[in-house]
Amino acid sequence: MVHQMPDSSRKYQEILQENSLLKKRIKEIEQFESDRRQSEADLRESEKKYRLIAENTADLIMILDMDMHFTYISPAVMRLRGFTVEEAMNQTLNEVLTPESLGLVQTVFENAMEREGGGSNDSNIIRMLELEQYRKDGCTLWVYRTMRAVRDEKGKILYLEGLVTDITDRKKVLNN
Numbered sequence: 306m307v308h309q310m311p312d313s314s315r316k317y318q319e320i321l322q323e324n325s326l327l328k329k330r331i332k333e334i335e336q337f338e339s340d341r342r343q344s345e346a347d348l349r350e351s352e353k354k355y356r357l358i359a360e361n362t363a364d365l366i367m368i369l370d371m372d373m374h375f376t377y378i379s380p381a382v383m384r385l386r387g388f389t390v391e392e393a394m395n396q397t398l399n400e401v402l403t404p405e406s407l408g409l410v411q412t413v414f415e416n417a418m419e420r421e422g423g424g425s426n427d428s429n430i431i432r433m434l435e436l437e438q439y440r441k442d443g444c445t446l447w448v449y450r451t452m453r454a455v456r457d458e459k460g461k462i463l464y465l466e467g468l469v470t471d472i473t474d475r476k477k478v479l480n481n
Contacts, residue, residue, distance in 0.1 A: 387441030
């Protein structure tokens with residue numbers, strides 16, 4: 306003889322099980338929320354550190370989109386070229402570089418894009434060029450520009466990042 310639970314007892318057991326599952330799910334959600342808040346705090350702290358570095362380095366840090374428009378320029382642009390960040394962000398490369406340097410950059414970029422089209426997309430390639438740039442006062446300065454393509458997980462170029470170092474004094478010494 307099999308003993309059956311009355312319907313009310315069975316429903317009570319189902320409610321207890323459901324309640325237990327809900328409590329477990331609430332704890333999982335609370336843990337997820339706690340982890341998310343910690344991740345956001347860690348991200349803010351990391352961003353703060355990198356922003357501090359980028360905004361206080363003597364070298365200029367820049368990011369260019371694939372149309373060769375600036376999307377980021379560090380405050381070092383004021384010391385290096387005499388422009389505010391806002392002014393520099395609105396400049397095109399032909400306003401930044403002398404014609405000879407602009408031609409060199411265009412040739413290097415076109416060659417890189419041809420190799421890219423041919424399937425050669427080595428993400429570790431860093432281009433290093435000596436270029437002449439205009440200052441706000443109309444004078445020029447020589448810089449050593451390091452550029453690297455930043456890619457997505459599929460290898461497609463997203464943008465170019467660069468570091469610009471003033472080498473004007475070194476060029477003067479070498480030319481004398």
